[in-house]
Amino acid sequence: MMKVALFDFDGTIYPYETFNILMEKLKTHPEYKKSYRIFMTKFLPVYTAYKLNIISKMLMQKKAMELYMLSFKGRSKAEIEDFFAQAAAGMAEDLRTSLIEEIKELRQKNYYTVLISGAYVPLLEALFDKGHFDCIIGTEVHYSGGAYNYKEGVQRVHAEGKIDSIKQHFHDKQIDWNxxxxxxDSYTDLKMLELVGHPVAVTPDPKLLETAQSNNWRIYSEENGGSL
Structure with missing residues (x-):
């Protein structure tokens, strides 16, 4: 049976929040900075509704990703991929190198490696090639006639939705989950961590740290570049 290794991205392989980096990239980009102001105008009512507990954090984040991609309305696939490649170039040096090495070791041990994240797929593909992951699952950017198709909306891969994506990907495979x-790094990925026999909490948030400690899970410490 196949053994798999599942990796989150934000806060795990990459220590920061991807969307914050992309916002800054849009804000300072010479060609797209006008789109940043439009985004902020449209996003402010959504964020206000979230702060007033009118909508959930998950819905607020989904709307943010949809509004962000509207900045590329009418843009070609090549233009969008170039934008994300530029963003990826600035992020690459901050990846956790010890985890990148661990991914390579797992591949050598015949693990099927999967990157599963709420980040946009063009960004993830610009950061990683087939030498890192056998499969990348993320938030898809849809195209029609070679240009961004904003009518398709954004289906964010997040929390328990990751389980659905994982099961769909492996629906015809026999997996040795144990x-x-x-x-x-996040308690929101608890279901994904519980899916396997060897969960690893990477510089975990307080709630995940407590869970990992009570279950004797491996805890990755950035300070030590490995495990506690």
Whole structure:
């Protein structure tokens, strides 16, 4: 049976929040900075509704990703991929190198490696090639006639939605989940971590740290570049 290794991205392989980096990229980009002001105008009512507890954090984040992609309305696939490649170039040096090495080691041990994240797929593909992951699952950017198709909306891969994506990807495969592993920094990925026999909490948030300690899970410490 196949053994798999599942990796979250934001806060795990990459120590920061991807969307914050992309916002700054849009804000300072010589060609797209006008779109940043439009985004902020449209996003402010959404954020206000979230702060007033009218909408959930998950819905607020989904709307943010949809509004962000409207900045590329009418843009070609090549233009969008170039924008995300530029963003990726600035992020690459901040990736956790010890985890990148661990991914390579797992591949050498015949693990099927999966990057699963709410980040946009063009960004993830610009950061990683087939030498890192066998499969990248993220928030898809849809095209029609070679240009961005904003009418398709954004289907964010997040929290328990990751489980649906994982099961769909492996629906016709026999997986040894007990010998598989998963890496994440966030309690929102608890279901993904519980799916495998070897969960790893990567510099975890307080709630995940408590869960990891009570279950004797491996805890990755950035300070030590490995495990506690």
């Amino acid at each position: 010998e598989s592993c998963a890496y994440s």
